[in-house]
Amino acid sequence: MKNDKSLIFKILYIAVIMIFLYAPIVVMILYSFNAGATRAKFTGISLVHYAELADQSELLNALKNTLIVALIASVIATLIGTYAAFVIARLSPFRKNVVLKTLNIPMLNADIVTGISLMLFFVFVSIPLGFFTLLIAHVMFNVPYVTMSVLPKIRQLNKSTYEAALDLGASPALAFRKVVFPEILPGIISGALLAFTLSLDDFIISYFTSGSDFMTLSVCINSMTKKTIPLAVNALSTILFVVVFVILVIVNFRPAGKKARADQA
Amino acid sequence: MTRITKTLKNIPLYVWIILFTIVPLVMIFVYAVFEFRPDGVHFTLEHLKYVFTDKQVLQAELRSLNYAFISTVICLLLGYPLAYFLSRLSERMRSFLSILLLLPMWMNFIIRTYAMLSLIDEEGIVTRILGGTMLKGTDAAIIIGMVYNFLPFLVLPIYTSMTKIDKNLIEAAQDLGGNTFHVFKGVIFPLTVPGVVSGITMVFVPCVTTFVIPQLLNNNAWTIGKLIEFKFISGASAEGVDPDGGALSFILMVLVFICMSIFNLIDKDDESAGGMTL
Incomplete structure (x- = not known):
């Protein structure tokens, strides 16, 4: 049958590309379980490289830095981004357009341009590069993603329920807390998760804004690629892969998260 | 108030x-x-002049555009059919496979490129399969690295715009006697153009600007991103910012904005552009 043949072709085609996309990751994961010290030979399955992680203080420190920055940056970005969404929602169409277009520049711009622009800015105002500049940079590129995931929720708000709450004697603050906030909460949560993931994922902007003393994980791994990379990196990457997978599954079960990255281009 | x-x-x-x-x-x-x-x-204006007259810089600029162009074309050739086939599958298969496609995108870029590097370097499996021919250090390595890193970013917007197509439109075209090719050319392709445009932007811009991929996979190739990185970080002097780096970044920024406005012109209809879904 012609239909069967074309279905088989489609599946084969998809499979070949998926193999291309996953082969490097799968091989990396496999070698993380290698009993041997290098990638030259696979000598057997062991967890020795996972155990080695405990001694890799540089890597662990970088991981800790990454998590701290991602956590703080995503919290601040969520606050600023949500506030921005409320401001933008009330602007006139012209202003809304201008503000949104400018706010979204870091989302559309090449990372290297964003990173260098911030680095030069910090150099210009004489703030030494380090944790603080890295944090500002992360908040800066995270804000638009939060705004874009909260904004649709504000648009969908039913004004009447808020007014009804006021008519029933609620103060504006109480009405906001009881009526508005629960409605936009899914947008805020998915925005925050998105910001957290983007922070974890970032390399280029961190590379230019973190200076030489404060390293995030990706900056640390990048510096290791100059020499022979220990297989402990594979072990850590495997762990991160699993973590990202779990976050992805959680975010995917939250419908609001779906559109957040949609306006990227 | x-x-x-x-x-x-x-x-x-x-x-x-x-x-x-x-x-x-x-x-x-x-x-x-x-x-x-x-x-x-x-x-x-010395440093801006340097960017436009220095032979090494001009070569790097051309090389970056060249890598980005080739990679984008390959991504499109591989990715468009992929998006099309994905969109024709059953609902369950589709949602499973689109998550599979998304997963590598959320992996750290450096780790992904390192994973690719470890396939094609001295000890890499691919090198062993090829009988010692090492891809690392060749132009092909850069192209492979770019396609590998950015292909999902091209597929997703196209795939999203395909799944948004009203099934009735396709059926109507078929009822009117269109064969698969006609339906594709007359209905499916025109409706996916916005997705294609946003997919191309998502591949082309990072390809032009990346310094990680050439640095890891073929460190002999100077691209504009690598030049900038060198001026600011690996080759930076203690005296402060190298103005040549500033001029190079300025040119790159202009280049990025030109790319984006061209894509914006083609894709007037911002809203319908199929974006990425998480």
Whole structure:
């Protein structure tokens, strides 16, 4: 049958590309379980490289830095981004357009341009590069993603329920807390998760804004690629892969998260 | 609420945007045309001239565009059919496979490139399969690295625009006697153009600007991203910002904005552009 043949072709085609996309990751994961010290030979399955992680203080420190920055940056970005969404929602169409277009520049711009622009800015105002500049940079590129995931929720708000709450004697603050906030909460949560993931994922902007003393994980791994990379990196990457997978599954079960990255281009 | 308090509430947002988005971008221009020396600040067009006349820089610029162009074309050739086939599968298969496609996108870029590197370097499996022919250090390595890293970013917008197509339209075209090719050419392709345009932007811009992929996979190839990285970080002097780096970044920024406005012109209909779904 012609239909069967074309279905088989489609599946084969998809499979070949998926193999291309996953082969490097799968091989990396496999070698993380290698009993041997290098990638030259696979000598057997062991967890020795996972155990080695405990001694890799540089890597662990970088991981800790990454998590701290991602956590703080995503919290601040969520606050600023949500506030921005409320401001933008009330602007006139012209202003809304201008503000949104400018706010979204870091989302559309090449990372290297964003990173260098911030680095030069910090150099210009004489703030030494380090944790603080890295944090500002992360908040800066995270804000638009939060705004874009909260904004649709504000648009969908039913004004009447808020007014009804006021008519029933609620103060504006109480009405906001009881009526508005629960409605936009899914947008805020998915925005925050998105910001957290983007922070974890970032390399280029961190590379230019973190200076030489404060390293995030990706900056640390990048510096290791100059020499022979220990297989402990594979072990850590495997762990991160699993973590990202779990976050992805959680975010995917939250419908609001779906559109957040949609306006990227 | 009065107008004034309303405006007051907006001011922090404007300050935020101006301070951390606009001013830093202006800084790139500032560092391209001003030299900050101990004896004062000097205006000069020397560094912009360098970007347009230096042979090494021009070659790097051309090379970057070339890699990006080839990679984008390959991504399109591989990715468009992939998006099309995916969209024709059953609902369950589709949602499973689109998550599978998304997963590598959320993996750290450096780790992904390192994973690719470890396939094609001295000890890599691919090198062993090829009988010692090492891809690392060749132009092909860069192209493979780019396609590998950015292909999902092209497939997803196209795939999203395909799944949005009204099934009735396709059926109507079939009822009117269109064969698979006609339906594709007359209905499916035109409706996916916005997705294609946003997919191309998502591949082309990072390919032009990346410095990680050439650095890891073929360190002999100087691209504009690598030149900038060198001026600012790996080759940086202790004296402060290299103005040549400022000028190079300025040119790159202009290049990125030109790319984006071209894509914007083609893709007027922003809203319908199929974006990425998470």
